[in-house]
Amino acid sequence: MCSFTRRFRPLRPGHSWLAGVRWPSPSERSSSGGGRRAMAGPEYAPPWEDASVTVAVSDVHVRYRVPSSDKSERRATPLPARAANRLLGREPAVIVRALAGISLVARAGESIGVVGLNGSGKSTLLRIIAGLEKPMRGEILASSTPILLGVNAALLPELSGEQNVHLGCLAMGMSPAQAKRAFTEIVDLADIGKSIYLPMKTYSSGMSGRLRFAIAMAADPQILLIDEALATGDAAFKDRSGQQMKEMRSRAGTVFLVSHAAKTVEEECTRALWLHRGRLVIDGPAFDVAQKYRWWAWSLAHGETDKAAGLLEDAFRSGFDTEIRSPEPPPPHVSPRHARHQ
Numbered sequence: 052m053c054s055f056t057r058r059f060r061p062l063r064p065g066h067s068w069l070a071g072v073r074w075p076s077p078s079e080r081s082s083s084g085g086g087r088r089a090m091a092g093p094e095y096a097p098p099w100e101d102a103s104v105t106v107a108v109s110d111v112h113v114r115y116r117v118p119s120s121d122k123s124e125r126r127a128t129p130l131p132a133r134a135a136n137r138l139l140g141r142e143p144a145v146i147v148r149a150l151a152g153i154s155l156v157a158r159a160g161e162s163i164g165v166v167g168l169n170g171s172g173k174s175t176l177l178r179i180i181a182g183l184e185k186p187m188r189g190e191i192l193a194s195s196t197p198i199l200l201g202v203n204a205a206l207l208p209e210l211s212g213e214q215n216v217h218l219g220c221l222a223m224g225m226s227p228a229q230a231k232r233a234f235t236e237i238v239d240l241a242d243i244g245k246s247i248y249l250p251m252k253t254y255s256s257g258m259s260g261r262l263r264f265a266i267a268m269a270a271d272p273q274i275l276l277i278d279e280a281l282a283t284g285d286a287a288f289k290d291r292s293g294q295q296m297k298e299m300r301s302r303a304g305t306v307f308l309v310s311h312a313a314k315t316v317e318e319e320c321t322r323a324l325w326l327h328r329g330r331l332v333i334d335g336p337a338f339d340v341a342q343k344y345r346w347w348a349w350s351l352a353h354g355e356t357d358k359a360a361g362l363l364e365d366a367f368r369s370g371f372d373t374e375i376r377s378p379e380p381p382p383p384h385v386s387p388r389h390a391r392h393q
């Protein structure tokens with residue numbers, strides 16, 4: 052049984068959370084007339100109890116209130132709301148639904164690609180899994196602290212790569228002695244030569260991506276979230292980082308990889324999620340999802356909007372909802388009446 056921590060509330064000790072992961076049975080699949088989400092092939096038909104689950108995202112919704120200068124939006128706002136905005140000195144705003152009811156379960160040894168158009172919610176999903184943002188509704192559970200490796204990971208541009216390696220290691224929870232020991236390994240993986248001693252603001256985006264990746268790998272995270280960071284590396288680095296990810300997976304880690312390149316997802320991942328306007332279109336084997344996504348994106352880019360709409364609808368229909376239930380805690384033990392001594 053694996054021990055889970057609830058991201059925002061500690062899980063009750065001894066609570067068998069894994070029994071709460073529910074997938075549709077084959078009969079439900081055939082009778083449901085087509086839902087969406089998981090393309091449950093044989094490898095995605097998990098048992099009810101599965102100690103390999105590392106992340107569970109349950110019906111997560113994220114909305115942002117964003118100031119808007121759009122006059123038509125302003126006119127569409129009801130009068131009382133407009134008056135309240137004026138009174139409170141608030142800018143007129145629109146609500147952006149970044150994630151609209153996402154549920155998924157990730158397992159040890161999986162490398163999960165996340166594809167979708169700009170603004171579809173990919174980065175928001177990773178930030179939510181990393182615990183950097185709290186969802187408006189829904190819940191995220193993780194078996195250990197996920198490490199988010201993003202293009203904007205908090206390294207300090209004024210400091211040298213060497214100093215950032217030290218700070219990054221400490222930030223990931225290593226002791227100063229562990230950080231010192233990890234240094235050589237990080238420098239070897241990043242392979243940026245003497246530039247490690249120069250300020251990071253002088254690095255190319257590829258060099259800084261390599262260093263970020265190497266720092267994150269040094270923590271040997273069980274759950275690694277990568278947001279486009281590999282896109283900036285050259286071919287040699289992509290090979291090496293791909294190898295590192297494979298090794299991590301073989302040590303039973305879970306990788307989430309956001310990428311615009313369906314080909315990268317196909318090559319690097321075992322499974323993929325396709326997001327569209329904050330919704331999960333499909334979740335399944337990387338090759339299948341990447342193919343569907345690529346065909347849809349190609350149709351869209353070539354102005355074949357009707358065909359693209361049909362492909363999107365088909366993709367939505369071809370999966371099934373993942374439902375995650377946290378079981379109720381067992382009732383407090385009460386001795387049955389008849390067992391009491393008179």
Ligand SMILES: Nc1ncnc2c1ncn2[C@@H]1O[C@H](COP(=O)(O)OP(=O)(O)OP(=O)(O)O)[C@@H](O)[C@H]1O
Binds near residue numbers: 148173
């Ligand atoms: N901090 C924020 N404040 C307001 N709106 C936000 C914020 N972060 C994201 N959004 C909005 O949420 C939606 C999803 O954004 P997100 O960055 O997750 O998309 P994405 O799929 O990662 O996009 P891209 O491929 O361009 O990186 C977008 O409409 C975006 O404008």
